[in-house]
Amino acid sequence: MDFKPVKIAAAMGKAFRDVRGGIPEEKLQEMTDKIVEELEGMFMEKTPSVEEVQDVVERRIMTEGFYDVAKHYILYRYDHAILREEKKKDTLEKIEKNDLFVVKRSGKRERFSLFKLKKTLSYAVEGYEDEVDSDVIATQCQLELYDGIKTRDIMRSLVMTARSLIELDPAYSHVAARLLRFMLYKDVIGPEVINFHNLSQGYREAFKRNLRFGVEIGRLDPRLLEFDLDELANSLVIERDELFKYLGAQTLYDRYLLQNPDTREVLETPQAFWMRVAMGLSILEKDINGRAKEFYGVLSTLRFVSSTPTLFHAGTLRPQ
Numbered sequence: 001m002d003f004k005p006v007k008i009a010a011a012m013g014k015a016f017r018d019v020r021g022g023i024p025e026e027k028l029q030e031m032t033d034k035i036v037e038e039l040e041g042m043f044m045e046k047t048p049s050v051e052e053v054q055d056v057v058e059r060r061i062m063t064e065g066f067y068d069v070a071k072h073y074i075l076y077r078y079d080h081a082i083l084r085e086e087k088k089k090d091t092l093e094k095i096e097k098n099d100l101f102v103v104k105r106s107g108k109r110e111r112f113s114l115f116k117l118k119k120t121l122s123y124a125v126e127g128y129e130d131e132v133d134s135d136v137i138a139t140q141c142q143l144e145l146y147d148g149i150k151t152r153d154i155m156r157s158l159v160m161t162a163r164s165l166i167e168l169d170p171a172y173s174h175v176a177a178r179l180l181r182f183m184l185y186k187d188v189i190g191p192e193v194i195n196f197h198n199l200s201q202g203y204r205e206a207f208k209r210n211l212r213f214g215v216e217i218g219r220l221d222p223r224l225l226e227f228d229l230d231e232l233a234n235s236l237v238i239e240r241d242e243l244f245k246y247l248g249a250q251t252l253y254d255r256y257l258l259q260n261p262d263t264r265e266v267l268e269t270p271q272a273f274w275m276r277v278a279m280g281l282s283i284l285e286k287d288i289n290g291r292a293k294e295f296y297g298v299l300s301t302l303r304f305v306s307s308t309p310t311l312f313h314a315g316t317l318r319p320q
Contacts, residue, residue, distance in 0.1 A: 015073045047164045103150045105191050124178040131171035155183040176246040204233040210267040236271040240300045274300040280314030
């Protein structure tokens, strides 16, 4: 789900205030919940467009019998559609003039580079060039840009654009998952450190660094530091990150990867996650490193996946 229920409720609430002076909060929440339920059922692996969300909102208002509010909402949609088109036109003109600025993670502003965008896409579509049209993704993504957009939000837009095309060809699911991983790698490894041409070193160093940090902040069991972290880091098979299509990758990132509870910063890549779970399962074994590698080999290839409580808690201070 990439639409925001709070925005849906706000738009409906405004329409009701303009026409009827307001609506009881309970009724507004009930309508919003029904809209979200319908959208989730309609768009399981596809991101609905603004217009598609608004179609469902409009139908719900009419279904509830608020025809005067629905009429007002239709006019609201029309006015905002014009504004969106004007903003898109302005953005495309700025891109053409090389006058659109983006904000990097460091806070530095720089000119938007279509070359960099297409270079990122070239990595993401590798092996799927016959099924995936990267130019379509690039063009659609440009329509979502605005002056001062954060580079992380550009990556998120690429992910959502690829996701919206999954219904055209399943290959877009792999591309969306890759783009999501690129964003995750920058978060975990560090945008200034990461080198996609030599991902291995940064990936393995991040595993060791963040595992130690997890112990330091009280999220992970200190006994994990008794393992041979160099040996286990070298056992990570980074290519297995490719086993996840988009929906699986998004679920993993949203629910299971270890986070800093204070900053919500993600501390694990997929293979670091599997290894941390394997270490948690091996913590009482005699040969802790050997058993961890055995468990990792089974988990990371998806031949067997532990129950959700185990995935959540293995290796933490509150193991299952």
